[in-house]
Amino acid sequence: MAKKKNKNTSAPRKKISFSLSKQQKILLGSFLFLLGLAFLFSFISYFFTWQADQSEIGLLAERELQTNNWLNKFGANVAHFFIYDGFGISALIFGFLITLTGIYYFFDYAKKQLLKFWFWGMLLMLWISVFFGFFGEKTTLFSGIIGYETNDLMQDYLGLVGAMLVMIFILIVYLVVRLKLTPEMAIDAFRSSKKQIESEFVGDKKEVATVEKDTEESEEEKEEEIPEPYIEEKITPPTPPVAEKIILKSDVEGDVEMEVEQAPEEEEIENISAKLVKDFGEFDPKLELGNYKFPSIELLRDHTAGGSITIDQEELEENKNRIVETLNNYKIGIANIKATVGPTVTLYEIVPDAGVRISKIKNLEDDIALSLSALGIRIIAPIPGRGTIGIEVPNKNPRVVSMRSVIASAKFQNAEMELPIAFGKTISNETFVVDLAKMPHMLMAGATGQGKSVGLNAVLTSLLYKKHPAEVKFVLVDPKKVELTLFNKIERHYLAKLPDTEEAIITDTTKVIHTLNSLCIEMDNRYDLLKDAMVRNIKEYNTKFKNRKLNPNDGHHYLPYIVLVIDEFADLIMTAGKEVETPIARLAQLARAIGIHLIIATQRPSVNVITGIIKANFPARIAFRVTSKIDSRTILDNSGADQLIGRGDMLYTQGNELTRIQCAFVDTPEVADITEFIGSQKAYPDAHLLPEYVGEEGGTNLDINIEERDKMFREAAEVLVIAQQGSASLLQRKLKLGYNRAGRIIDQMEAAGIVGPFEGSKARQVLVPTIDALNQLLDNEQNDY
Numbered sequence: 001m002a003k004k005k006n007k008n009t010s011a012p013r014k015k016i017s018f019s020l021s022k023q024q025k026i027l028l029g030s031f032l033f034l035l036g037l038a039f040l041f042s043f044i045s046y047f048f049t050w051q052a053d054q055s056e057i058g059l060l061a062e063r064e065l066q067t068n069n070w071l072n073k074f075g076a077n078v079a080h081f082f083i084y085d086g087f088g089i090s091a092l093i094f095g096f097l098i099t100l101t102g103i104y105y106f107f108d109y110a111k112k113q114l115l116k117f118w119f120w121g122m123l124l125m126l127w128i129s130v131f132f133g134f135f136g137e138k139t140t141l142f143s144g145i146i147g148y149e150t151n152d153l154m155q156d157y158l159g160l161v162g163a164m165l166v167m168i169f170i171l172i173v174y175l176v177v178r179l180k181l182t183p184e185m186a187i188d189a190f191r192s193s194k195k196q197i198e199s200e201f202v203g204d205k206k207e208v209a210t211v212e213k214d215t216e217e218s219e220e221e222k223e224e225e226i227p228e229p230y231i232e233e234k235i236t237p238p239t240p241p242v243a244e245k246i247i248l249k250s251d252v253e254g255d256v257e258m259e260v261e262q263a264p265e266e267e268e269i270e271n272i273s274a275k276l277v278k279d280f281g282e283f284d285p286k287l288e289l290g291n292y293k294f295p296s297i298e299l300l301r302d303h304t305a306g307g308s309i310t311i312d313q314e315e316l317e318e319n320k321n322r323i324v325e326t327l328n329n330y331k332i333g334i335a336n337i338k339a340t341v342g343p344t345v346t347l348y349e350i351v352p353d354a355g356v357r358i359s360k361i362k363n364l365e366d367d368i369a370l371s372l373s374a375l376g377i378r379i380i381a382p383i384p385g386r387g388t389i390g391i392e393v394p395n396k397n398p399r400v401v402s403m404r405s406v407i408a409s410a411k412f413q414n415a416e417m418e419l420p421i422a423f424g425k426t427i428s429n430e431t432f433v434v435d436l437a438k439m440p441h442m443l444m445a446g447a448t449g450q451g452k453s454v455g456l457n458a459v460l461t462s463l464l465y466k467k468h469p470a471e472v473k474f475v476l477v478d479p480k481k482v483e484l485t486l487f488n489k490i491e492r493h494y495l496a497k498l499p500d501t502e503e504a505i506i507t508d509t510t511k512v513i514h515t516l517n518s519l520c521i522e523m524d525n526r527y528d529l530l531k532d533a534m535v536r537n538i539k540e541y542n543t544k545f546k547n548r549k550l551n552p553n554d555g556h557h558y559l560p561y562i563v564l565v566i567d568e569f570a571d572l573i574m575t576a577g578k579e580v581e582t583p584i585a586r587l588a589q590l591a592r593a594i595g596i597h598l599i600i601a602t603q604r605p606s607v608n609v610i611t612g613i614i615k616a617n618f619p620a621r622i623a624f625r626v627t628s629k630i631d632s633r634t635i636l637d638n639s640g641a642d643q644l645i646g647r648g649d650m651l652y653t654q655g656n657e658l659t660r661i662q663c664a665f666v667d668t669p670e671v672a673d674i675t676e677f678i679g680s681q682k683a684y685p686d687a688h689l690l691p692e693y694v695g696e697e698g699g700t701n702l703d704i705n706i707e708e709r710d711k712m713f714r715e716a717a718e719v720l721v722i723a724q725q726g727s728a729s730l731l732q733r734k735l736k737l738g739y740n741r742a743g744r745i746i747d748q749m750e751a752a753g754i755v756g757p758f759e760g761s762k763a764r765q766v767l768v769p770t771i772d773a774l775n776q777l778l779d780n781e782q783n784d785y
């Protein structure tokens with residue numbers, strides 16, 4: 001089956017391109033379509049009217065003259081030309097081809113098929129016309145002059161029998177090449193119709209079975225019964241498509257011939273995947289936990305004590321008066337003032353009198369704040385995108401924003417994002433939802449007790465409410481061993497861990513280093529998969545995988561997003577320094593396309609924790625309240641975080657603009673309920689396993705005996721030398737080896753001097769440049785041994 005399919009379609013396509021615009025193609029298409037119809041109408045009516053119109057042929061100049069053809073003089077003359085002077089009845093094929101060409105241009109179909117239609121159509125036309133020629137002059141209307149004369153010519157040279165043999169040969173060519181008939185098919189068709197007749201008479205079921213064996217369709221049916229949607233031979237074309245070469249010769253003397261290589265089209269895989277999708281539906285990564293239920297909104301509580309925001313008119317009035325007064329003291333007139341009441345702060349938007357310089361207000365920021373004498377006043381002069389000045393004043397009775405309200409918001413529920421996070425509400429009371437996949441990494445800092453842990457929980461809760469366990473995995477690092485412990489319950493649903501470890505939540509530094517390096521390996525593996533699949537990012541990769549265009553037998557699999565959360569980053573960087581900084585920076589730099597996202601949180605926002613290299617790679621930053629302007633600048637490159645009021649009041653930036661947000665509040669019992677709800681459902685057998693990482697202590701024994709080498713040693717060496725990449729994961733994929741065996745072979749190769757030493761998360765260097773050099777090296781080794 002598979003073979004046959006390939007034969008049909010593996011022929012490379014030549015692209016024939018007329019550079020017509022879409023509009024021109026539509027116009028040309030319509031014209032040809034109508035012209036074709038005109039021809040067909042003329043031809044058909046000619047058969048009824050030719051006798052009556054005979055004497056009017058050729059008299060086009062006489063305007064008054066009427067003919068009986070449906071298309072009058074035009075029809076009569078054209079039909080006479082094509083039918084009588086041309087090909088007889090088969091001229092209808094010509095009309096049909098013109099119509100078809102019109103349709104092809106109108107819809108802009110691939111023209112290669114059309115060329116085939118023309119070739120075979122013209123041949124058929126000629127054949128029919130010559131065929132009617134056999135019947136002599138009486139049938140000139142059917143054969144046309146061309147058919148008659150060609151026949152005559154053939155008979156003059158070959159005689160009647162010779163001419164008939166030529167005609168039969170052409171007919172066979174048509175049936176075999178165009179209609180792809182084979183003698184077996186003819187015999188099969190004959191047999192099956194015979195058997196069918198027999199079985200109809202005898203009613204013997206057995207015989208039906210034999211018939212099924214013989215016929216082609218039944219083979220197809222049998223194949224469809226196989227439940228495995230990925231069948232090796234189905235998805236992998238057995239012969240790689242060969243590039244087609246066309247040699248362009250030039251008439252210019254002395255000019256060089258140019259070889260034009262046309263890449264073959266890979267349509268076959270598309271067809272097979274389309275068939276697989278048709279037969280089995282798209283691949284559903286959620287199938288394994290098909291009955292998984294997302295936590296319901298009822299698990300979250302409503303923390304808003306006082307219901308919706310109550311606007312305290314008195315407070316508003318009071319603040320307004322103080323602002324106007326203060327500014328007046330500094331001789332700043334106000335043209336207009338507008339208040340927006342948010343959950344924790346109210347924004348007073350001021351339009352100063354004409355002529356007041358904004359920089360003047362900016363300079364007076366501290367004095368104004370002092371005069372208003374409230375904690376947490378932030379002046380935004382000017383508000384970006386508007387010509388106004390903003391003064392944020394904390395509300396006397398701040399309102400808690402419940403996680404429940406942001407999760408239930410339409411903005412979050414309808415968010416078409418890869419990793420949506422509902423952080424809380426902005427100052428204008430809008431739910432603030434961002435896509436972690438777009439950030440792509442986040443740094444969260446703030447002094448202790450200002451809402452960082454709640455913020456992390458809000459992030460994780462958002463993802464739990466929106467993403468199926470198959471779609472996202474968390475790697476949780478929690479040196480304090482308290483904050484994230486609750487997530488242990490969802491280990492087998494949502495967490496990822498190193499193989500051979502008990503706890504998924506990582507609390508000790510060595511394990512963090514191993515995990516980070518393992519994530520780097522995972523990243524490299526994913527990049528290899530993306531390269532193999534010829535896609536640019538995880539989204540395209542997963543779409544292709546779902547459409548069954550990637551074969552799992554080649555190592556492809558659905559890639560869940562991985563979110564690495566590190567709480568108390570400061571502790572980690574203090575104890576492990578470069579050992580964590582380097583892999584984190586590497587991941588942060590490269591991991592966005594392959595769906596690994598980092599969130600690091602720290603309560604010590606100092607420059608030796610949030611180093612330049614970390615900062616440069618974490619564009620999305622969140623600052624909770626900090627104690628000094630310097631800390632604020634360390635986190636945000638801007639002051640402002642020192643003026644926040646705490647309890648989840650935060651500033652978010654993903655580049656330039658700062659957005660003030662009241663972080664949604666989710667309490668520990670709520671997180672416990674959610675994780676309990678998820679944890680009690682059917683889970684995967686284990687947490688998602690990350691690639692094994694062998695630390696440097698697992699080093700190499702360089703005196704490995706040649707006799708003790710792995711059986712696949714030579715093959716493996718060839719793979720690495722060809723790829724010029726010393727990676728164990730490459731061996732795993734290419735040779736379908738386990739991790740440990742691939743690692744051992746690599747060690748043996750290091751001993752043999754084929755690859756260089758271990759270089760952390762980077763692939764080892766391959767020291768042998770070519771296969772010839774490798775063969776030489778291994779042969780010499782044998783001789784020495």
Ligand SMILES: Nc1ncnc2c1ncn2[C@@H]1O[C@H](COP(=O)(O)OP(=O)(O)OP(=O)(O)O)[C@@H](O)[C@H]1O
Nearest residue numbers: 400448449450451452453454603647648663664665
């Ligand atoms: N978004 C919020 N809304 C209302 N109250 C909050 C919010 N976030 C935090 N709080 C209050 O602040 C307290 C401390 O918050 P949280 O535990 O998140 O601080 P933290 O910054 O993680 O502290 P630490 O660094 O010591 O762990 C909470 O118990 C809660 O009462």
